Amino acid sequence: MAATPPTAERGSRLDLLRGLCGGAVHLPGDAGYDRARLPWNLQVDARPAAVAYPAFPDEVATVVRAAAAAGLRVAPMGTGHGAPPLSGRLGDAVLLRTSALTELHVDTDRQTARVGAGVLWGDVVERAGEVGLAARHMSSPSVGVVGSSLGGGISWYARRHGLQCSALTAIEVVLADGSFVRATGHDDLLWAARGGGGFGVVTAVEFDLLPIATAFAGLLAWDWRHAERVLRAWADWTRETPEDVTTVARLFQAPDQPDLPAGLRGRQVVVVDGAVLGPPGRAAQLLAPLRALRPELDTFHVARADSLPRLHLDPEAPTVAHASSVLLDDLPEEAVEALVAAAGPRSGSGLVDLEVRQLGGALARPSPRGGALDRLDGAFLVLGVGIADEPAGLASLRRDTTRIFAALARWASSGLYLPMVDQANDGRRGLSPTAWERLAAIRAAADPEGRFVVPHEGSAAQPADA
Structure with a gap:
């Protein structure tokens, strides 16, 4: 891309950004800069050259042209859930926040x-x-x-x-x-x-x-001392379930928070949550093998589709979060044993959630419409999630995911699902x-000059942390 102008010249050109977006532009040193640059995932301490909040597409275009004139790159960001791969890479960029584009x-x-x-x-x-x-x-x-x-x-x-x-x-x-x-x-x-x-x-x-107006959705939960038995049964069950079933099995170290179900709050549990499409009677029949394992908690019911975004109990407020994932080609008994040993009881894992997402079905077939990503190669996706009080606490969570994924390496695919990988x-x-x-x-x-910052570049090089 074009060379960056000398510091004094760039500073002068940055001043021209102030009047854009109705004044919703924040430069380092401005009173609103620190608040404006924060993503949802608070592990990222990025310090961009400027932060802009356009409200209309023409304001977006103006910011992009102004950034080019100042020799800066542009990093679009909505909520910032996926911000970690941008760590350490925004010093020469305008962080373009799209939250005001609410049509x-x-x-x-x-x-x-x-x-x-x-x-x-x-x-x-x-x-x-x-x-x-x-x-x-x-x-x-x-x-x-x-x-x-x-x-x-x-x-x-x-x-x-x-x-x-x-x-x-x-x-x-x-x-x-x-x-x-x-x-x-x-x-x-x-x-x-x-x-x-x-x-x-x-x-x-x-x-x-x-x-879809409703789905048979909910969760089943057991104390996590039953983790190996439940996960082995779930893995076998997924091989027979039709495509109308999408579930996730999880080792969940639930925080003691009032917004969680009472039966989970502050406990270490193994959970299967998900949704089944089709008639409720058929859905209940499909779930019968898991219910036969006698879960302590069973919330599956005919649920309105608009209630499903909160089914997984993910945190909604901004937080310091770590997430990383690996695709597995299979989940045999040996893999379940390795996973439980690395992430379950007596493992010492600090992850709040170690989940195995059921893939296959339409996810494994090329989309008729085509696209850069038209399917996922893998039978399961294993995702490790950790929550820390401050960014300094993330190092041990990263070590935990590295150790867990190493235990599963025999069954791992060479590919990645990049939206669920924090590290670039x-x-x-x-x-x-x-x-x-x-x-x-x-x-x-x-984008012939590489003006836009891409979370995962086409290079094996890893950027430094912010």
Whole structure:
């Protein structure tokens, strides 16, 4: 990309940013700078050259052009749930916060949604639920729609209906030269947006909704001394379940918080949560083998689709969180034993959550629409999540996930699901070689100077922590 101007000149040009976005631009030293730069994931202490809060697509374009004039890169960010891969890389960038782009429209007849880059999944699910529709939402209502859609998106309906990125039918994006583009159909930019991103500032997306008003959803919980027995039975059960079933098995060290169910609060438990589509009677039959294991807590019931974003009990308020994941090709008995030994009772693990997500079904088949990420190669995704009081407490959580994943290495895939990996990785590990080659060409054409900061670059180099 173009060389950065000398410090004095850049400082002068940065001053020109102050009047943009109706004054919603914060520079280092400004009273609002520290608050403006904080992402949802508070482990990140990024200090960008400026923070801008545009409210309209034309303001986004103005910021992008101004950043280029100042020799700065641009890092789009909605909520900042996925901010950790950007650590240490924003010193020469304008952090462009999209939270004010809050357009939201649900078309009941077409069963579609149009969503601005600042909209959260909870808002979409609530609006869609009012008319008997559902979205391929993430496991927390506080996650941004656009960012998670560009990365992939695994929902409670994923094994039947695939990735959220495959549901995209249109995007609107500001490119590196400040131009505004709408991409639909077979446009390369829409193909890239389906799991690729990193070529501009996406200001709005449109996507299909699902004609789902209810699902048989909930959780089963046992004391975690039963972890090996339950996880072995669950792994065997997943091999026979139809695509209407999407579940997650978890070793959950639940904090003692009043917003959690009383039967879980402050306890160490093994949990299976998820959703089953179809008639309740059939759903109950499918769950019968797990219920035969006599869980202490059973909340499965016919649930409104708009209640599912809170099913997983994810924290919603900003927090210091660590997350990392690995894809597994299989989960035989030996793998279950290794997982429980590394993360269960007597392991010493400090992770609040070690979960195994059931994949397969529609997630394993190429999406008919195509896209940079059109499927997930792996039978399971293992995700480690830790919560710390302050960033300094993250080191032990990282050691725990490293140790757990090492124990599972025999069954691990070579690929990664990058939206659930905190540490910046080689972006090529998230896509097939063919998809990566096409994505790289699209990015080079749309952003020839590398103006936009990409969370996972096409290099194995690891950036320093912020």
